[in-house]
Amino acid sequence: MLRIPCPHCGERDETEFHYGGEAGVDYPADPSALADDAWAAYLFLRANPRGWFRERWFHGSGCRLWFALERHTVTDEIRSA
Amino acid sequence: MARRLPTGGSRIDRSRPVTITVDGETVEAYAGDTLASALLAADRLLVSRGIYSGRPRGVIGVGVEESNAYVQVLDDGHVDRGGDQGGGGGEPMVAATTLEVADGLAVERIAGRGWLSTDVDHRRYDTLTTHCEVAVVGGGLAGLRAAVAAQAPGVRVLLLDDGPVLGGAAADLPAGSPAGLELEALLGELTCEVLVRTTVTGSHGHGRLVAVERGRRLHHVQAARIVLATGAQERPMVFEDDDRPGIMLACAAADYVSRYGVLPGERAVVWTAHDAGIHAALELAAAGTELAAVLDVRGSMAPELAGALDALGVPVHLGAEVTGTDGSDDETGRLVRVHTSAGSWDADLLAVSGGSNPAVQLFSHPGGRTRWSDEVAGFVPDTPAPGQAGRESVVGAAAGETATIPGWREQLTPPAAWFRSSVGDPERVFVDPHRDATLHDLRRAHAAGLSSVEHVKRFTTVGTGADQGRGFGVLTVGILAQELGRPVGEVGTTTYRPPYLPLSFGLLAGRNRGVLSDPVRVSQVHDRVAHAPMENVGQWKRPWFFPTADETGPGAMDAAVAREVAAVRTGVGMMDASTLGKILLQGADVGVLLDRVYTNLFSTLKVGKVRYGVMCGPDGMVIDDGTTARLSETAWLMSTTTGNAASVYDALEEWHQTEWPELDVTITSVTDQWSVVAVAGPSSRFVISALAPDLDVSAEAFAFMEWREAVVAGIPARVMRVSFSGELAFEVNVPSWWGAALWDAVAEAGEPWGITPYGTETMHVLRAEKGFPIVGQDTDGTVTPHDLGMSWAVSRKKPDFIGKRSLARDDAQRPDRRHLVGLVPVDGRTRIVEGAQLVAHGADLTAFPVAMAGHVTSAYPVGHDGQPFALALLDGGRDRLGEVLDAVDDLVPLAVRVTGPVSYDPEGARRDG
Numbered sequence: 001m002l003r004i005p006c007p008h009c010g011e012r013d014e015t016e017f018h019y020g021g022e023a024g025v026d027y028p029a030d031p032s033a034l035a036d037d038a039w040a041a042y043l044f045l046r047a048n049p050r051g052w053f054r055e056r057w058f059h060g061s062g063c064r065l066w067f068a069l070e071r072h073t074v075t076d077e078i079r080s081a
Numbered sequence: 082m083a084r085r086l087p088t089g090g091s092r093i094d095r096s097r098p099v100t101i102t103v104d105g106e107t108v109e110a111y112a113g114d115t116l117a118s119a120l121l122a123a124d125r126l127l128v129s130r131g132i133y134s135g136r137p138r139g140v141i142g143v144g145v146e147e148s149n150a151y152v153q154v155l156d157d158g159h160v161d162r163g164g165d166q167g168g169g170g171g172e173p174m175v176a177a178t179t180l181e182v183a184d185g186l187a188v189e190r191i192a193g194r195g196w197l198s199t200d201v202d203h204r205r206y207d208t209l210t211t212h213c214e215v216a217v218v219g220g221g222l223a224g225l226r227a228a229v230a231a232q233a234p235g236v237r238v239l240l241l242d243d244g245p246v247l248g249g250a251a252a253d254l255p256a257g258s259p260a261g262l263e264l265e266a267l268l269g270e271l272t273c274e275v276l277v278r279t280t281v282t283g284s285h286g287h288g289r290l291v292a293v294e295r296g297r298r299l300h301h302v303q304a305a306r307i308v309l310a311t312g313a314q315e316r317p318m319v320f321e322d323d324d325r326p327g328i329m330l331a332c333a334a335a336d337y338v339s340r341y342g343v344l345p346g347e348r349a350v351v352w353t354a355h356d357a358g359i360h361a362a363l364e365l366a367a368a369g370t371e372l373a374a375v376l377d378v379r380g381s382m383a384p385e386l387a388g389a390l391d392a393l394g395v396p397v398h399l400g401a402e403v404t405g406t407d408g409s410d411d412e413t414g415r416l417v418r419v420h421t422s423a424g425s426w427d428a429d430l431l432a433v434s435g436g437s438n439p440a441v442q443l444f445s446h447p448g449g450r451t452r453w454s455d456e457v458a459g460f461v462p463d464t465p466a467p468g469q470a471g472r473e474s475v476v477g478a479a480a481g482e483t484a485t486i487p488g489w490r491e492q493l494t495p496p497a498a499w500f501r502s503s504v505g506d507p508e509r510v511f512v513d514p515h516r517d518a519t520l521h522d523l524r525r526a527h528a529a530g531l532s533s534v535e536h537v538k539r540f541t542t543v544g545t546g547a548d549q550g551r552g553f554g555v556l557t558v559g560i561l562a563q564e565l566g567r568p569v570g571e572v573g574t575t576t577y578r579p580p581y582l583p584l585s586f587g588l589l590a591g592r593n594r595g596v597l598s599d600p601v602r603v604s605q606v607h608d609r610v611a612h613a614p615m616e617n618v619g620q621w622k623r624p625w626f627f628p629t630a631d632e633t634g635p636g637a638m639d640a641a642v643a644r645e646v647a648a649v650r651t652g653v654g655m656m657d658a659s660t661l662g663k664i665l666l667q668g669a670d671v672g673v674l675l676d677r678v679y680t681n682l683f684s685t686l687k688v689g690k691v692r693y694g695v696m697c698g699p700d701g702m703v704i705d706d707g708t709t710a711r712l713s714e715t716a717w718l719m720s721t722t723t724g725n726a727a728s729v730y731d732a733l734e735e736w737h738q739t740e741w742p743e744l745d746v747t748i749t750s751v752t753d754q755w756s757v758v759a760v761a762g763p764s765s766r767f768v769i770s771a772l773a774p775d776l777d778v779s780a781e782a783f784a785f786m787e788w789r790e791a792v793v794a795g796i797p798a799r800v801m802r803v804s805f806s807g808e809l810a811f812e813v814n815v816p817s818w819w820g821a822a823l824w825d826a827v828a829e830a831g832e833p834w835g836i837t838p839y840g841t842e843t844m845h846v847l848r849a850e851k852g853f854p855i856v857g858q859d860t861d862g863t864v865t866p867h868d869l870g871m872s873w874a875v876s877r878k879k880p881d882f883i884g885k886r887s888l889a890r891d892d893a894q895r896p897d898r899r900h901l902v903g904l905v906p907v908d909g910r911t912r913i914v915e916g917a918q919l920v921a922h923g924a925d926l927t928a929f930p931v932a933m934a935g936h937v938t939s940a941y942p943v944g945h946d947g948q949p950f951a952l953a954l955l956d957g958g959r960d961r962l963g964e965v966l967d968a969v970d971d972l973v974p975l976a977v978r979v980t981g982p983v984s985y986d987p988e989g990a991r992r993d994g
Binding site: 001018030032034043056064065072075077 | 285286289301447448466467699731734738739740880881886889891
């Protein structure tokens with residue numbers, strides 16, 4: 001059971017959150033300017049590192065804040081992003 | 082009670098006899114007995130049979146390390162306090178050594194495999210969450226020391242132990258012994274919270290433990306610090322015919338004397354690899370067991386132990402080994418004779434002790450690494466999981482610490498001993514009796530080229546039984562290492578994963594079962610419609626149809642729906658539409674946000690108007706649709722489908738928070754704040770006019786896709802001219818608590834026009850005739866607005882909206898994409914089946930693979946013209962109108978003709994009445 005530090009509510013159980021995948025994948029400023037492969041990369045391609053990973057979480061059953069943190073994908077250690 | 086001693090037994094209460102049933106036969110026991118001790122006391126040695134071999138098996142251990150004695154519980158005998166449902170609760174594969182007896186307990190002996198009860202489990206289970214500063218797992222001396230050291234005012238310490246009493250192994254030693262004295266002192270000092278009969282089954286990282294109390298309560302324990310004082314478990318050794326009833330672990334055998342006053346054998350041979358086995362032998366002898374011989378794999382023996390055995394006249398054989406056993410000829414196959422390298426003896430008990438395994442499972446669960454210790458002859462904790470560092474510590478025997486108290490029976494003493502050289506027939510050397518796996522199987526795995534313990538486990542199934550290798554797992558690793566000629570530590574153990582002990586589904590569910598398994602949502606109108614059959618839409622209960630008194634039997638729904646459809650098409654109907662999702666958007670930039678999330682333009686919408694919109698994901702596929710009304714310059718009310726309200730609300734939040742936080746928008750779910758009654762049909766204008774005399778309901782003054790504030794039946798309301806049926810319709814929105822009153826008023830006002838309540842099925846028929854798709858039924862995440870024929874709702878002018886770039890991909894513009902179409906049966910009468918696959922007409926259904934052209938998404942037995950019809954997704958469907966295909970259900974084809982999706986009023990002439 002991950003204990004996730006919500007910036008607003010403090011540490012809470014993982015079950016109160018939704019996972020949001022890799023953090024920092026911005027919606028392109030002008031999608032129509034992108035070639036198909038660049039657009040596909042935005043839609044589908046995400047990093048999957050063994051180690052520290054900056055990822056998004058949504059406190060859906062709490063304050064409903066979206067935020068990012070860093071989690072180690074092997075050990076599940078968590079630190080603030 | 083042939084083997085019950087006249088006195089003794091720290092855990093039993095001889096004043097409370099208990100009667101249990103084994104295979105239908107009565108067995109007498111005492112409160113505090115386990116099933117295993119009760120069976121041993123009754124001299125019932127045959128407890129199970131090998132899963133494949135059918136060989137007779139008995140009790141081997143005294144706790145969770147048991148590998149043989151698993152039974153099927155038919156009735157656990159426990160009556161739930163406060164409940165009217167008692168007992169019941171059949172459960173497969175329960176260890177006799179951990180099952181406490183109770184009056185009414187009924188079990189059946191099994192051969193290695195139980196079965197799932199088909200009865201409803203009426204037992205009550207609870208789940209609890211506990212937060213504490215320190216959780217101490219294990220109430221032996223080490224755990225008690227830790228708990229006493231940690232307890233302080235304001236510090237919540239929780240001590241958990243799986244046994245009925247605290248003290249661990251020390252509780253089995255004489256009260257006046259050094260361990261007994263320390264135990265007494267620690268129990269006197271202990272003030273913290275204690276849970277006994279509570280097994281910690283998992284350590285899930287981040288300080289989370291899951292524990293089971295008495296099989297009924299699941300504790301989620303969140304601890305700032307965890308102390309693992311889980312002790313050690315006795316390990317067997319193997320030899321030919323090592324699985325007979327009467328062959329037990331030595332310390333376990335002694336524990337039956339001290340805990341339950343049961344003598345496990347009258348004449349015993351003891352074979353040990355460490356001092357604990359000799360202590361156990363002396364305890365058995367003191368209780369009355371005649372020791373035929375004591376064999377020690379080691380070449381020497383501590384003088385005081387040798388002296389004690391000598392004083393009893395017991396022959397001691399150093400460096401000796403057991404080579405085989407003989408069993409009785411009767412069905413119990415019980416031990417009658419022991420063969421060893423030092424001679425043969427008649428015996429009814431062979432007590433074996435090959436050392437101890439520190440119980441490292443909970444240390445390993447979150448990722449802690451163990452190492453082999455020659456000193457301990459076992460795997461001991463090495464590196465804790467990174468996430469547990471600084472939070473978790475391991476103490477006592479679990480850490481491989483060797484106790485220093487004299488007379489301490491659980492002392493961990495080398496060397497490692499698995500089996501000796503002269504093993505006899507390897508097919509009769511059982512390394513995991515629970516799985517009937519033998520030394521031969523291990524050698525076969527080795528010969529097949531398997532060297533990883535994980536592979537060998539899967540090849541031979543060792544350690545995969547209900548005991549999960551707690552008894553024989555490390556022994557298997559030792560034997561494998563010997564076979565491979567590699568160090569034990571290099572071979573390593575298999576991965577320990579939660580749960581340590583099996584968890585029942587009832588426990589996981591707790592109280593969340595039956596009607597409480599999922600929240601039930603009902604609208605404020607529910608009381609008025611609750612007599613109707615209900616359809617589950619997400620968590621909502623919605624009236625499905627409203628049968629009259631003579632609409633009964635299997636045709637009731639079809640009859641009711643036909644009548645309701647006719648009422649809406651020719652008169653007026655009413656339905657509770659309160660469950661539709663409603664999201665209030667406020668702020669200066671709502672129009673900007675809506676322009677981005679809807680495919681069409683919204684920012685130009687005037688106050689007082691309503692617009693239909695389609696929403697896509699970034700991949701261009703439809704995720705929801707609905708109408709949005711502009712309430713004021715800065716407030717908009719969005720409606721969503723009933724089932725998607727939460728996901729649309731979440732999506733809006735996500736886009737706003739993560740991509741466009743600069744937008745001045747506040748998003749609020751108001752689904753539960755509004756009750757909605759839809760009044761639909763050509764006569765609906767009269768009904769609304771009667772209810773709201775001040776509202777001008779003429780088509781000129783109140784046009785389609787507009788909303789008005791009005792007083793309806795004396796209730797302040799928003800009235801919207803939207804239609805999901807194609808007919809003239811009004812949706813009346815009132816504060817939710819007025820829902821029932823509004824329903825009553827509409828019903829009363831509509832009476833002169835024969836107003837008819839209708840349910841979701843009629844709503845579906847009405848909308849399907851109009852070709853209005855239901856997102857999630859007629860779409861499946863691969864459907865674009867263009868596929869639905871809704872290109873009119875996709876803006877070409879907006880620079881961007883979510884999904885626009887994806888819709889520009891070549892693939893999104895292929896002419897042969899699946900389009901929404903209508904279908905009618907060629908014969909005009911046979912019902913089309915929802916989910917049926919569409920194939921070429923006359924296609925050979927036996928010539929696999931049959932090319933699929935699409936599938937039926939919605940089907941209804943009767944439309945306005947009295948014929949069945951359906952909606953479907955069909956490859957290039959819009960270009961195939963008039964074509965005949967086969968709709969195949971369960972290999973039965975039905976000829977259908979492709980039509981446009983709109984089968985009723987295609988020119989839209991009816992929406993103004």
